[in-house]
Amino acid sequence: MTNILDVVKSKDPDQKEFHQAVTEVLETVQPVLDRNPEFRQAAILERIVEPERLIMFRVPWMDDQGQVQVNRGFRIEMNSAIGPYKGGLRFHPSVTLSILKFLAFEQVFKNALTTLPMGGGKGGSDFDPKGKSDNEVMRFCQSFMLELFRHIGPNTDIPAGDIGIGAREIGFLFGMYKKLRNEFTGVLTGKALAWGGSLIRPEATGYGCVYFAAEMLSTKYDNFEGKSCLVSGSGNVAQYTVEKINELGGKVVTLSDSTGYIFDEEGIDKDKLDFVMRLKNIRRGRIKEYIEKYSGAVYTEVDTSLDHNPLWDHKADCAFPSATQNEINEKDANNLVNNGVKLVAEGANMPSTPEAIDIFVENKLLYAPGKAANAGGVAVSGLEMAQNSMRISWPKEEVDNRLKIIMKSIHQSCVDASEEYGAPGNYMVGANIAGFVKVVNAMLDQGLV
The missing domain is CATH 3.40.50.720 (NAD(P)-binding Rossmann-like Domain)
Structure with a gap:
């Protein structure tokens, strides 16, 4: 395990947030590796810490004064072993590759815990929507989607909102995706109720x-x-x-x-x-x-x-x-x-x-x-995807009840895993192991890909 961490740090020495996330998971799953030597033989750790795909692009847009501005856009498609990539987009000046890689890495295991068929990803930009007019935010979102649309889809990668991205931004992003692809699909979650969103999603x-x-x-x-x-x-x-x-x-x-x-x-x-x-x-x-x-x-x-x-x-x-x-x-x-x-x-x-x-x-x-x-957000995003696929909308009570059931199931998974691996009551150990085992077993089932 130490060797894996050394490799991660030497490859990307400036990505301290990513190092922190990887260290926490690898330290807690050591008992799983000891019990399952085939995981090491298949180089699971080396594979799971590397994104399947990393996309970085420029986002030029024009402000209200007619001045061209340029930001960076990112999408980290971390792991799709149990489903299409799923994870939010973050618009904030603090956004870096390290932060998005740590978020994508965490998302892989969070999504696995929900029991829904979703892989893990994350994306965003160092654009700051604070203080910007609606028109400036719209122009930025449209420019951002002009590149992102090539890499996402309802069965490939389904982004959502995160810090800096609310209903306004999701609307602008979805509108441009729909225009570019000439299709109305559930490619983004967190949509408004009138056009494909889910009750309880903001909550x-x-x-x-x-x-x-x-x-x-x-x-x-x-x-x-x-x-x-x-x-x-x-x-x-x-x-x-x-x-x-x-x-x-x-x-x-x-x-x-x-x-x-x-x-x-x-x-x-x-x-x-x-x-x-x-x-x-x-x-x-x-x-x-x-x-x-x-x-x-x-x-x-x-x-x-x-x-x-x-x-x-x-x-x-x-x-x-x-x-x-x-x-x-x-x-x-x-x-x-x-x-x-x-x-x-x-x-x-x-x-x-x-x-x-x-x-x-x-x-x-x-x-x-x-x-x-905090897996409830992506859990209801998954429920929004299900409703979009069936072209239906569940009532508030049904979505809330499903959310309660999912969170209760996640809690039980954490308790069971922590007890099985000798750390009863340690929810961090339980969450990391339960998510890790599910993702790794799927990776092994699918071969060396």
Whole structure:
């Protein structure tokens, strides 16, 4: 295993996020390799860390002042052993090849855990939609799709939204794909309900994360009633995490964006959440505006000189990191433990550093890694694909019920795998092994391809 990691690091020495994701998985699947020597003989590790296809392209577009701008576009088609590539597109200035490779690698195992027939991929651009007009976003999306359409399709690669890509961007991307291919197919998920979208899709990642956390609590004969929760982020995942926690009797006291975070000791109830949704989804405002309406709340601006995030330094029972990768470091993890947090469920992808995860595990927290806890989004994307294929639309209750069943199944898969391989209660080990075994067995069945 050490040799594989050395090779990965020597090939791409600057891709630290990808190295982090690969290291976590390879370290936890060591017992599987020891039990199945045929995996090494087939060079499974060497194959699984390499994308099947990596596409990088330029995206020229014109801003409202008539100036031509150029961004980079990417699509990482990581693994298609159990189905067509499936994974989001991210538009954000921080997008690099390393970040997209780590996301695609995680997506492979996350999708496997859902039990739906989906491989793993990821893509995006370093384009920043913030502050851009609708026309600028449309021109960028159309230019982006002018290249991407060659590589995707309903049976090949089905992108979705991620950070920076909401209903507006999906609409522009789908419209250009439809025009270029002269066909109306379910090639993108996260579509509007009027033209092929699925009910519960916007809510799915947040709802699914809370459903998974509820399953973890149930193993301790506990539930969300009266629980105080810390949530980071203020996008779709965070919003619907708050909504579901409220519904189950918990209380959320924090939300954040890239400028800072708010702490509302009274809790972010339905009315306050409705305000946040209007603020972020319609007005595209900043979370600081929350305290202008609700004077009881406190706003703390981001301070880059700090070696920790003060959002995680409040007394609470549960934490839901739902913003971005590596937002919880070692000091944050210690603060969470010292402030009484007993459960951490990752709504974002890889939001905890390896040092933070070690602290969670050492202190026996109920810790749900993103590839398990936030799989609800891609699960309902898979359900959207099924509805598109059948040209039908399921009612909200049916989609939500299927989501609950999938998250319950993922939880059980993690529990079973962790117990089988000698790490009972370790959801990270369980998630990595359960996803890895399913993908690897499919790869072996299909030969050397």
